[in-house]
Amino acid sequence: MTYMIRKWTDKLQLDPPKTLVLGFALIILLGTFLLTLPSATVNGQGLPWLDSLFTATSATCVTGLVVVDTGTTFTTFGQMVILSLIQIGGLGFMTVATFFSLIMRKKISLRERLILQESLNQMTMEGVVRLAKMILIFTALAELIGGVLLSIRFAFDFPLPKAIYFGFFHAISNFNNAGFDLMGDFASLTGYVDDPLVTLVVCLLIILGGIGFIVVSDLYEYRHTRRLSLHTKVVLSTTALLVLGGTVLIFILEYTNPKTLQPLSMLGKVLGSLYQSVTARTAGSNTLSIGDMRQSSLFLIILLMFIGASPGSTGGGIKTTTFATLIGAVIAQIKGKEDVIFFRQRILPHMIYKSLTVTMTGLFIVMAVTMALSITEAGARFEMILFEVTSAFATTGLSMGLTPSLSPIGKTLIILTMFAGRVGPLTIAFALAQRRQKEYFRYPKGKITIG
Template identity: 65%
Template structure:
């Protein structure tokens, strides 16, 4: 009985649940009705697409708008919604509709799915998550539908508007524009750029943060977690926008031909999307090396914990920077917003960051072996995009070999669930050892 109990612990159930969703999506996308040509996708391409959608990544081996029928697009959209919010959120929603009581085991699964610290109020949080999601996606969908109605028939505009609203709020990056263009036709369109940037940012803050902001009118307090997420998001968005504006200002293939306002909108969008949406208004392959390197860094960092985004998370990044600064200043404690960060959080941050770095390094190395003939930065960009569940690509994804596609599939899956299960393993109760080894000093630096 103990073995069965250990096997069905929360992280393993979540992994199996996501795997089951991916396999169902894969089978649906292989059906003839799923594609425009009536042949369905091959199993490997269907598996890649289903994994990318469920892990809200956005990397594609075939163009979504040109390849899939309405049925196939709706399958992808459903996978994005389930993957972004988590299948346990939907399971809880169904339980609530049926009047079923949420058990302690299911509450533990929800706590793990949201990467939440506390178990109390988790069902109430799920209810609010569903409400927040519906409101944000509806508002975003309406705005985009109105804007797209000037370029296409009203029915198509509504469909496109809500598809892109759901895709971008869930930080997936799938689009229907065709020819792998993403949102490049709207690079200097303020309505599309500001709406999509807002959707990406809200989805990347995390539901814990959104819930605390909602309750602020009653509590008049924000946790250190929420303060770190909001502050770091602001710094990364403003800083990356300024740098990209400078890096691409004279690039004739990106911001160069645009007006100053268009340059700002293009820089803003590319400053937001690497954490970790995948939509793009600038052609990725034409960016300067400085922008590409900055994009890789942003993709690796990701967005907020418990959000629809991936990466090592901005809270991890903030703790690492704060630890570095404390060491430089010779301080014993790591402090953020007048709160001392406990050593367990610091160790967890370093473990998550190192594990992510190891995954990116190994996948980059393997891609350079399996898919020869490309620039090194393309392999690094692809591996980081997959791990961060971003979806941006320099054009390598459709050209990947079968082995390369399998590598990216595992990387997307690990990027969506690896840090989650790793975090649970780190924070679970430790056993007290009967003895401790004597201290040993080693030279550092």
């Protein structure tokens, strides 16, 4: 499927941003068609077109927001369609297409390498095919080990075939930061809130999928190079601070909440806090009832969702490096310094501008869609709307329960938000923009008052 789409886009001779946008759109449309088939749903009628489009977009954009319960609505065929979309969406269709090219011993053309570079968010084209191979191997190993461990645990609760199926479905879903589950009744993994094995395995899968394949490659090469890139250092340090900080704050804020942490043992409280902190980084599954959490905790999760995962990962959001760069710029301004310094290295000004552009574009999308849904979903509470929109933009998938009751216009807006969040606002902007031209002159300097 991905190989055919790549060949079709090659014939159109589109530039990399347009190819990525069109490629994801075609995969979503194919998934939509498959989910409307009678064999995709338990009732034998297929899913309505708009709900199919919503589900296919959520799966391909590895979001996890659902309008129907995955475990009880879809047949095995329908669930496998969703799982396939998750895998393609998480890895990126160009990475999957490269996999089939390698199997068929096809040569990777220069244009395909350029598209792969754009897909993997690499600065140069050098080594992109080798990185794609590493991504495929690492993904297979992570999902295999995670699937086996979860299957062993689920075997205590389900018949062995079902336990294996559940184990690998949830391993693939969470490694790709999608958050789709098969537990039924929109329950996600709430039944395993105080289970150390399920919590730690899924958290590790989410983190491994969310730190980015660039970081994974760098860590693998460390045994030879004995050094880590600045990108890896920033990603790991920011991820650690966000996960630990989120865990501590959720633990404090929800400690006395009778609907979340209060009834649990101390171990359960820690595990529940850790899981919600990790999953807010664009994963989507949950072990606590999101709708029963306090407003302060929900606002914290909104912030974590907006920041999201790291570049070149299966997750969304503005990304950890963007957040770290902006915080570094603020600190530099407060200290009266001209340069943003991380680990004794200076961040180039154009990277700061790009971080600001990504953040402001994300904020604009979230604010605009929230405003629109406040009109179309007039009966919903504002915090529910903001939570749902941020979750869609960050491709997180956490929900306060609003998504299943959205109006057709509301569903359409969330579909567009998920697509923009997964492909990337800048990629879409570059795809729609005219070809950029070099500037041959600069205007004189001007001064305005700031602050």
